[in-house]
Amino acid sequence: MIPPLNLRVLAFFDARFQFSGPLWQALGGGDPWQTALAAYPARRHHSPLLQPGKALGRYDLADAAAAGRVVAVARSAGIGGFVLDCHRFADGYLTGADCLDPWCDDDFGLAFRWTPAPAPLLDEDAAADDAAALMAAISGFSPLVADGRQVLVVNEPYKLPDPARTVALLRRAAQAAGLGGIYLVATAAEARGGLLDAGFDALLDPSPAQWRSCKPAELLNGYTFLQAEAGQADGGMFDDTIMNYAQFVNSRMVDRPTRGKVFPRVVLDYADWPDHPRGGATLLASTSSVLYRRFLAGALTHVAQHFPEGERLVFIDSWNHWRQRSQIEPTTQFSTTVLDETANGIRQGGYVALTRVGEPAPGRSPAVDYDVIAALCRQIEDELSAPA
Amino acid sequence: MLSSLAITADGVESFDFRFSTGLLTANDILDSATSPPGRYVWEVARRTLAACPSADAVVVSNPILPIRGSRLASLVLKGGALTCPAVVTDEATFPIAYILPRQLFEEGLGRFLCLLSVSRSAADAQLLSRLTGGGFVPRRTSTLRAVGTLPESTPQGYVLGDNLEAWLVQCVNAVTLMRTRDDWRQLPFAAHHPNHAGDVLFFSLASRLVPDGQLAFQRQVVCHSYLDIFQDCGNRLEPIVLDIPPAPRNTDVGDGRYFVESLAHLPPGVAEETFIVFSRYSKAYAKSPFNLIDHARFSLGDPVATFADTLYNRAPALGQPQHRASPPPTPLRVLMQLTGGWDLKTYPAKDRRVLIRALCDLGCEVSVIDQPEAAADGATVVTAGSTSALRSLLADHHVFVSVDSFPLHFASQVLGHPTVAVFGCTAPGNSDAPRRPAYRLPAPALPCGPCGCLDYCPLLMIRECTNQPRPAQLVAAVLELAHEAYGRAHQAHGLGAAVTQGDAA
Numbered sequence: 001m002i003p004p005l006n007l008r009v010l011a012f013f014d015a016r017f018q019f020s021g022p023l024w025q026a027l028g029g030g031d032p033w034q035t036a037l038a039a040y041p042a043r044r045h046h047s048p049l050l051q052p053g054k055a056l057g058r059y060d061l062a063d064a065a066a067a068g069r070v071v072a073v074a075r076s077a078g079i080g081g082f083v084l085d086c087h088r089f090a091d092g093y094l095t096g097a098d099c100l101d102p103w104c105d106d107d108f109g110l111a112f113r114w115t116p117a118p119a120p121l122l123d124e125d126a127a128a129d130d131a132a133a134l135m136a137a138i139s140g141f142s143p144l145v146a147d148g149r150q151v152l153v154v155n156e157p158y159k160l161p162d163p164a165r166t167v168a169l170l171r172r173a174a175q176a177a178g179l180g181g182i183y184l185v186a187t188a189a190e191a192r193g194g195l196l197d198a199g200f201d202a203l204l205d206p207s208p209a210q211w212r213s214c215k216p217a218e219l220l221n222g223y224t225f226l227q228a229e230a231g232q233a234d235g236g237m238f239d240d241t242i243m244n245y246a247q248f249v250n251s252r253m254v255d256r257p258t259r260g261k262v263f264p265r266v267v268l269d270y271a272d273w274p275d276h277p278r279g280g281a282t283l284l285a286s287t288s289s290v291l292y293r294r295f296l297a298g299a300l301t302h303v304a305q306h307f308p309e310g311e312r313l314v315f316i317d318s319w320n321h322w323r324q325r326s327q328i329e330p331t332t333q334f335s336t337t338v339l340d341e342t343a344n345g346i347r348q349g350g351y352v353a354l355t356r357v358g359e360p361a362p363g364r365s366p367a368v369d370y371d372v373i374a375a376l377c378r379q380i381e382d383e384l385s386a387p388a
Numbered sequence: 389m390l391s392s393l394a395i396t397a398d399g400v401e402s403f404d405f406r407f408s409t410g411l412l413t414a415n416d417i418l419d420s421a422t423s424p425p426g427r428y429v430w431e432v433a434r435r436t437l438a439a440c441p442s443a444d445a446v447v448v449s450n451p452i453l454p455i456r457g458s459r460l461a462s463l464v465l466k467g468g469a470l471t472c473p474a475v476v477t478d479e480a481t482f483p484i485a486y487i488l489p490r491q492l493f494e495e496g497l498g499r500f501l502c503l504l505s506v507s508r509s510a511a512d513a514q515l516l517s518r519l520t521g522g523g524f525v526p527r528r529t530s531t532l533r534a535v536g537t538l539p540e541s542t543p544q545g546y547v548l549g550d551n552l553e554a555w556l557v558q559c560v561n562a563v564t565l566m567r568t569r570d571d572w573r574q575l576p577f578a579a580h581h582p583n584h585a586g587d588v589l590f591f592s593l594a595s596r597l598v599p600d601g602q603l604a605f606q607r608q609v610v611c612h613s614y615l616d617i618f619q620d621c622g623n624r625l626e627p628i629v630l631d632i633p634p635a636p637r638n639t640d641v642g643d644g645r646y647f648v649e650s651l652a653h654l655p656p657g658v659a660e661e662t663f664i665v666f667s668r669y670s671k672a673y674a675k676s677p678f679n680l681i682d683h684a685r686f687s688l689g690d691p692v693a694t695f696a697d698t699l700y701n702r703a704p705a706l707g708q709p710q711h712r713a714s715p716p717p718t719p720l721r722v723l724m725q726l727t728g729g730w731d732l733k734t735y736p737a738k739d740r741r742v743l744i745r746a747l748c749d750l751g752c753e754v755s756v757i758d759q760p761e762a763a764a765d766g767a768t769v770v771t772a773g774s775t776s777a778l779r780s781l782l783a784d785h786h787v788f789v790s791v792d793s794f795p796l797h798f799a800s801q802v803l804g805h806p807t808v809a810v811f812g813c814t815a816p817g818n819s820d821a822p823r824r825p826a827y828r829l830p831a832p833a834l835p836c837g838p839c840g841c842l843d844y845c846p847l848l849m850i851r852e853c854t855n856q857p858r859p860a861q862l863v864a865a866v867l868e869l870a871h872e873a874y875g876r877a878h879q880a881h882g883l884g885a886a887v888t889q890g891d892a893a
Contacts, residue, residue, distance in 0.1 A: 001411065246847050250834045294835040297410075297677075302833070344409035348677045351410030351817075355700040358823045360868070362830060367871040368864050376749060377860040380742045 001078040001343065002107055003350040005304050005357070007312045009296075010111060010144065010151075011074065011319035011328065013082035015096025018062040023096040026089040033058045036323045039274030043236035045283065046273045049322060053330035061099040071103035073329075074319065077339050078346035081109040081144040082319060083153060086137055088117065091129070093137035101141045109144030111151035112137075116160055131169045135177035146201070147310045149181040150174075153204060157186040157195055167199035183311075189213070190259040205252060205265035207317060208243065209272055209282040214251035217244040217285055239279025245269075245287040249295045256302055257362070264299035265315045266345075268292045268338055271325040289338055293345035300349025305356060314349075316342070389544065390417065391457040392432050393447040393464060394440035395472070395487075400465065401443075402457030403436050407544055410677050412694050414439065419545065420686035421673035422581065422591075424555055424666050425451040426504035431691060433488055434498060445472040449485045450506050452546045453535070460485060463530040473516045475509045475527045480534040483509040487528070492519055499577060499604040499689060502665050505559035507552045515559055518566040545671040550644030554666040557648050562663050569661075578607035578658075579625070579667035579687060580647055583634035584729060585794035586819065587680070588614040591667075592621035593801060594684030597699070604689030607662060609654070617794070620775040621802055628658055637729050638842065643668035674838040677817050681801075700822045710826070711803035712873060713786040720752045720870050723785035724767070726759060728793040731843040732813045735791055736852040741765050742859040743789075747866065755785060757795065779803070787869050789862060792819055800827055806873040808865040812856035813845075814838050826873040828865040830857035 003009065016032045018024050024032070037049050052058050056073060059066040074082070082100065086093040097110050104110055114134055143150035152170070160166050167184060174182035186200040189211050195203060205211065228235030252264065268289070273281035296314070303312040318326045330336045363370050390405040408416035417431055428451040436446045447464050449455040455463075464476055464485060473492075476485040483506060492498065497519050505511045513525040541547050558580075566572040581591050588610055595603070608625040610618045611634045618627055632653045635646040647666050651659065658664075667687050673680060678692075679699045686692050695701060715721060724744075726735040735743075740762065747754050748766040755770045756762035763769050772778040778795055782788055782805050789808045790796035800807040800821035809820050809829045815838040820829050832855040836847055844851050857865075 246836055250836050250847070253833045253835055256833060291835055293409075294837075298833065298835045301831070347408070347410035349410070351677050351695070354695065355698075355817060356823065356831075359829070362861070363864065365864075365868040365871065368867045370860075370864055373746070373863045373867070374860045377742050377746050377858070377863065380745045380749070380859075381738075384738065384741055 001076065001346070002080070003078055003300065003346050005312065005350070005353050006309050007300050007304055007314070007346075007350060007353065008080040008144070008146075009078060009300070009314050009316060009346055010081045010083050011079050011316040012113070012321060013084055013100075013319045014321055015061060015084050015099065016087075017059060017320065018096065018099060019060045020062045021096075021099070023087065023094045024062065026087065026094050039323065041273070042277060043240070043273070044234045045237055045240070045242065045285075046281075047271055047283075047325065049274070049325060050327070050334070051332040052322070053332050053335055055330040055336060061096065064099075064102065067099045068103045071100060071108060073339070075108055077328075077343040078350075079316070079319075079342070080107060081111055083111045083113050083144075083151075083315065086112050086114045086134060092133040095137055097138070097141045104142035106142075109142045111144040111153065113153040113155055115155040116157075116166065118159070127166075127169060128173070131173035132176065134170075135173045135179060135182075139177045139179055143179075145310075146183040146185075146313055147308070149183040149201075150179055151183045151185060151313070153185045153187065154200070155187050156210075157188060157200070163195055163198035163200070171199070185263065188262075190262060196261065202311065202313075203260065203262040204315060205262060207265065208248065208267060208270040208284060212241060212243065212282070214243055214247045216241050217247070236279065240273065240276070240281040240283055242283045242285050245284045246291060248284055249291055253295070253298055253302070257306055261307065263313050263315055264302060265317050266292070266296045266299050267317045267326060268328055269325050270317075272323075274323050289341040292338070293341040293348065296342065296345030297349035297352060300346065301352045301356065304349075304353035305359070305361065389454040389456065390428055390432050390451055391449045391455050391460045392436040393457070393461055394436050394443035395445040395447065395470065396440065396442045397444065398442075400461060401440055402461045403432075403439065404457040405432055405435065407676070408678075412692075412698070414693075418678055418682060418686045418692045419671070419676035420678070420683040421545070421669050421671040421676060422587075422667050422680070422683045423687040424502055424504075424558070424670050425506040425546070426502040426555070427687060429486060429488075429504055429506075430498045430501040431686075433493065433501070434691070437490060437493060443490060445470075445487060445489050447476070447485050447487050450483055452506055452538075452542060452544070452548070453484055454542075454544065455484065463532055464528075466531060467528070471526055471528070473520050473525050475513045475516065475525065477509045477527050477529050478532040478535045479529060481509050481527065482507070482535040483512050484530060484532060484535070486512065486516065488516070489520060497573070500562070500663070502577075502604070503559050503562040503663060505552075505556040508556055508559070511556060511559045511563065514563045515566075518563060518572075541672065545675040547669065547672060550642040550648075551666070551670055552644070554644035554647040555670075557651070558664060558666050561651070561659065565660070565663065576606035576626075576662050577604055578609055578628055578662045578664045579605050580609040580650075580664050581667040581684075581687075582609050582611040582630045582650065583614060584637065585614055585617055586729070586797050587668075588617045589621050589794060589797050589802070590680040590819070591684045591688075592618055592623035594681045594688055594690075595624040596622055597681070598685050598688045598690040602689045602691070605665070608667075609650070609664065616775045617798075620779075621798075628655060628662070630654065672840070673818055674815055674840060677815070679817060680819050711782065711799075711805040713805075714783050715786075717874060720787070720866075721785040722747055722752050722754050722866055723770075723781055723788045724754065724756045724762075725772075725788070725790035725793055725795040726756060726762075726810075728791045731851060732839075732841055732845070732853050733791050733793065734852075735810060735812075735856055736854075737761075739856065739859050743862055746859060746863045750863070750867075752866070755781070757781070786874060787866050789866060791856075792816075797821070806869045808862060808869060810857060810862065812837065812853035813841065826869055828869055830861045830865055832856065 186195045227233040269287045271283045299314045394401045407419040474487040517525040609628045744765040754767040756767040791810045799805040806826040834855045
């Protein structure tokens with residue numbers, strides 16, 4: 001199933017689930033599933049990690065047939081590509097893309113996510129070498145393209161000392177590697193901060209842990225707080241950030257057009273407590289697959305209405321980040337429910353987008369001065385809010 | 389989830405269908421909330437026979453149960469030779485599938501399957517018996533453990549409860565009618581969809597879009613208080629007027645219960661000569677992305693099988709006029725309907741005040757329907773108690789701003805008046821108009837909608853919906869429409885501040 005109107009849904013993908021090959025060796029071998037799933041809740045509010053369902057099981061991506069099954073299941077749900085992490089190793093990068101590439105084509109491509117090294121570690125020449133190594137690692141595979149260029153997501157761009165320089169470096173390296181051009185997406189919530197001015201082509205909503213877009217749920221009252229402090233109850237909730245899922249998805253979609261060219265990141269669930277055993281985890285509470293479907297459908301409608309035809313991307317976080325409980329793969333506990341809702345969301349979003357073809361883009365009539373209207377309405381709101 | 393088996397001389401082929409969530413393929417069937425489950429038995433059988441033309445019979449699963457094709461095959465094929473027709477039950481008596489002969493469809497009797505009870509195998513067997521010549525129709529017990537108590541609503545969207553009784557009553561009444569009338573094949577079908585105003589409008593427009601060869605209904609039961617809508621919207625069906633009040637808008641009386649009780653109030657003789665099909669909501673309509681006009685078209689017999697068939701691609705078929713206001717071009721006159729069928733549809737009071745004041749400050753004349761408190765902000769309060777009153781109000785106003793309610797649908801879908809649609813807690817795709825010039829929909833962006841709540845926001849626990857567009861969006865949309873529909877005339881009068889200089893020149 002391919003969504004209409006050039007809509008593409010990508011899913012973040014962990015390629016470490018393999019039992020042989022360079023990436024497996026570089027990461028120290030062992031059982032990657034064990035590494036991902038061996039975490040047990042220490043707090044009452046920590047939901048246990050889910051287990052892979054029988055549809056795909058604990059696959060080994062180094063096994064071509066297993067990798068093919070994964071891609072086939074993703075395709076059938078309407079997903080158009082995976083986003084793979086670039087793992088820094090020795091003087092280069094490893095992505096694991098070679099396992100998936102044989103199953104990719106124009107309708108299903110690979111994009112990559114790169115987390116820059118901490119700035120003090122790289123001088124000018126080292127940074128150029130690093131960019132060249134990065135491009136070498138991501139070239140040669142079936143690319144997922146936006147605006148005709150391979151997509152590279154830059155994680156944590158706010159840590160870059162000079163974003164414009166990095167962008168220029170990456171573009172030069174891409175040219176040198178024969179990629180022709182590269183479509184750079186910075187992980188940032190809104191167009192303020194100069195990332196688009198620095199040369200990034202678009203932005204992408206950060207993850208729930210990177211951007212707490214709504215205020216935490218107030219799940220505990222003062223009495224419970226006192227109880228926890230007195231040692232009569234689990235005080236872990238005070239150490240973690242818990243967001244109500246409905247409020248979280250609303251906060252991610254509210255006033256989106258004002259945030260500029262930011263691709264939506266659709267999240268079903270998120271709980272990174274396994275990596276924050278002493279507190280500081282981010283969790284979503286009261287998640288709902290129905291709301292997830294609407295989140296996904298709404299994101300598709302948004303990009304169809306606001307973004308150019310070759311740049312209509314929606315990201316799902318994630319396909320198989322089991323350790324963060326955000327996976328949409330089939331699980332033992334919920335079978336294919338989430339994957340089915342993913343497919344439903346893509347179908348629904350595609351349909352709604354089709355029904356709105358020809359609708360004038362909001363706020364673009366040359367006959368109307370929108371700033372004057374906004375100012376007038378703000379002024380009246382202030383007048384009405386003022387005490388009598 | 390819907391499934392079927394095609395029975396041929398060579399063997400059995402199983403099929404899986406889906407209630408469509410947006411895609412319309414040979415295996416995706418339009419999700420229509422106004423269709424009783426039996427309508428899906430008909431549609432699944434029709435598609436199965438089309439896919440397998442050599443089939444002598446077809447087995448269709450009960451639409452309210454989630455049965456995969458492979459499971460259906462294992463349940464039906466165990467236990468000796470198949471008889472046709474038959475009702476397959478669980479290990480008790482609950483119907484889980486129907487074995488239907490091809491001949492039933494060749495004789496054009498498929499529409500009678502809309503009358504299945506889907507909950508009582510005895511009643512369904514009686515119906516199939518009548519449809520297939522009056523012989524004995526056996527119940528074939530399967531190995532499925534007893535279905536047991538059904539939930540109030542199913543993951544597929546079916547609302548059970550009172551609706552189970554409505555489906556049963558329509559089935560029993562149909563069997564009774566077939567027993568008493570030898571000419572039952574010629575008797576008309578009536579869709580029981582008597583209220584509310586917007587729904588009557590959708591059904592009326594749907595009746596105009598269903599091709600003659602597919603229209604399975606000849607009549608529609610409609611409340612007397614909505615008869616003007618029925619007529620002014622050009623409904624092709626013959627009205628059966630129900631002279632009792634419509635069901636209340638809250639959930640005190642469910643659609644199923646209202647159906648059953650209203651049958652006693654039908655005009656004399658109607659029940660003795662009409663098959664009445666429950667056509668109010670069998671499912672939760674907001675689960676489906678399709679327009680309610682398409683829901684109704686499917687109910688009336690149109691398969692709406694591809695995207696090209698849907699309303700959004702077929703709008704010109706309604707022959708929509710481009711209705712325009714007739715008063716002098718200045719000042720710009722704006723009519724508003726800011727309350728809907730339930731409280732949460734109402735545009736928030738504070739935003740309403742900003743909206744009215746901003747338009748007045750820009751030199752517009754604002755009229756608001758049935759909201760006396762709007763007068764304090766400079767609006768004229770008007771009333772529109774009938775379609776003719778609404779029509780004349782619209783003729784006197786250049787642009788109409790309305791929440792999701794009957795006046796919105798009438799202005800945008802029947803008249804084609806310049807309209808700004810305001811949606812918040814409901815899904816626009818269920819009831820907005822196809823895109824055309826002079827129509828604006830500042831779509832709600834929050835995934836919490838449609839929430840299905842009537843009088844409070846389940847997220848914020850307040851009595852307003854925050855998913856409504858902001859006043860500035862609506863003011864901008866009004867001015868855009870004024871420019872689009874009436875050209876530059878309005879810019880001469882007080883709108884200069886909000887209209888760009890270049891365009892005003």
